[in-house]
Amino acid sequence: MSLVRLLKEKPDKVMFTTPSHGQKFFIYDKLKEMYKIDYSETDCQDPQRALAEAQMWASSIYHTYSTTFLTNGSTSGIIAAVLACTQVGDKVLIASNSHPSHFNAVKLAGARALTYDLEVDPEWGVPLEVRPEVIDYFLSRYNIRTVIITSPTYEGIISDIEEIKSICEKYEAFLIVDEAHGALYPFSDDLPLSAVNIADFTVQSLHKTAGGLNPTALLHTNCELDVRPALNLFTTTSPSYPLLASIEANIMYLDSRDGRKEISNLISRLDKIRERCKGCEFFGDDPTKVLIKVPGITGYELSDMLYEDFDIEDERTNDKSTMLLCGIGTDNKKLDKLYKVLSKL
Numbered sequence: 001m002s003l004v005r006l007l008k009e010k011p012d013k014v015m016f017t018t019p020s021h022g023q024k025f026f027i028y029d030k031l032k033e034m035y036k037i038d039y040s041e042t043d044c045q046d047p048q049r050a051l052a053e054a055q056m057w058a059s060s061i062y063h064t065y066s067t068t069f070l071t072n073g074s075t076s077g078i079i080a081a082v083l084a085c086t087q088v089g090d091k092v093l094i095a096s097n098s099h100p101s102h103f104n105a106v107k108l109a110g111a112r113a114l115t116y117d118l119e120v121d122p123e124w125g126v127p128l129e130v131r132p133e134v135i136d137y138f139l140s141r142y143n144i145r146t147v148i149i150t151s152p153t154y155e156g157i158i159s160d161i162e163e164i165k166s167i168c169e170k171y172e173a174f175l176i177v178d179e180a181h182g183a184l185y186p187f188s189d190d191l192p193l194s195a196v197n198i199a200d201f202t203v204q205s206l207h208k209t210a211g212g213l214n215p216t217a218l219l220h221t222n223c224e225l226d227v228r229p230a231l232n233l234f235t236t237t238s239p240s241y242p243l244l245a246s247i248e249a250n251i252m253y254l255d256s257r258d259g260r261k262e263i264s265n266l267i268s269r270l271d272k273i274r275e276r277c278k279g280c281e282f283f284g285d286d287p288t289k290v291l292i293k294v295p296g297i298t299g300y301e302l303s304d305m306l307y308e309d310f311d312i313e314d315e316r317t318n319d320k321s322t323m324l325l326c327g328i329g330t331d332n333k334k335l336d337k338l339y340k341v342l343s344k345l
């Protein structure tokens with residue numbers, strides 16, 4: 001049973017149940033269509049079954065042991081993964097600049113964070129990849145239960161996940177990969193290798209680059225540990241079925257010919273922009289993240305210029321460089337504008 005199909009079928013009963021808006025009382029009419037499909041579990045002919053089936057279908061698309069739909073972002077996936085594989089007092093290895101969810105997850109698990117600093121590229125001002133020898137160094141000296149790494153980084157720097165996984169295996173540690181910014185990777189050979197079939201746990205935010213609604217995300221596992229009990233510790237018993245159905249539709253689109261073509265067009269158009277805009281320098285492993293530098297000006301000056309003179313807002317800036325995030329939804333009109341502006345710099 002598909003969640004998308006389930007929400008299209010209207011129950012013919014007169015329902016005295018939650019939600020009391022009854023799919024008709026549109027307090028905020030901009031979300032009228034959402035109210036119409038906002039059912040609670042008991043109203044909607046066994047959605048638990050539909051959700052379980054949709055997640056099993058998703059797992060077959062990603063070739064994972066399990067894939068769980070998240071409606072509270074990668075944040076919730078990181079927390080659930082850490083809770084699932086870490087006991088009170090265990091050590092967890094994380095980079096010192098990690099997303100707050102990594103630290104919060106360790107705290108909630110009653111574990112202890114061991115941290116290391118990532119090298120920052122002096123020319124670009126962005127953190128570089130996790131070096132496998134650093135992971136080996138820590139795992140060989142401390143009894144570490146779980147390693148969390150972020151790949152890609154915010155700016156699109158990739159770590160050698162396969163190498164890091166084999167080091168984790170050597171020391172019997174779990175590997176969690178925060179791939180929040182890499183949800184498109186399983187759907188194109190022109191993008192970096194996804195961790196979904198390598199790490200024990202991988203989280204991906206669909207809303208960042210993959211066209212999903214805020215804050216939809218996925219938690220993939222490649223081990224037999226069940227993440228559901230951990231998720232149940234802190235997630236609502238009234239999940240949003242419209243958001244869950246949007247996750248199913250999102251994956252269906254990414255895996256379709258149209259979705260793959262859209263990703264491929266985006267990559268080839270961005271490659272052409274990089275090739276032609278000779279006044280800018282580009283960096284990074286992920287072609288959908290336009291990390292740019294213009295000689296003679298700082299990243300902040302570039303960011304201000306893009307904003308004030310060309311109405312372009314970037315995703316993230318440092319002293320040296322500026323990053324413009326692209327993904328599903330970055331249409332040709334936006335890319336034309338980007339080309340026009342960058343070719344003037």
Ligand SMILES: Cc1ncc(COP(=O)(O)O)c(C=O)c1O
Nearest residue numbers: 073074075099150178180205217
């Ligand atoms: C590297 C990284 N991990 C995790 C997250 C959390 O993702 P979400 O917003 O889907 O909870 C973010 C959000 O910015 C992030 O940048």
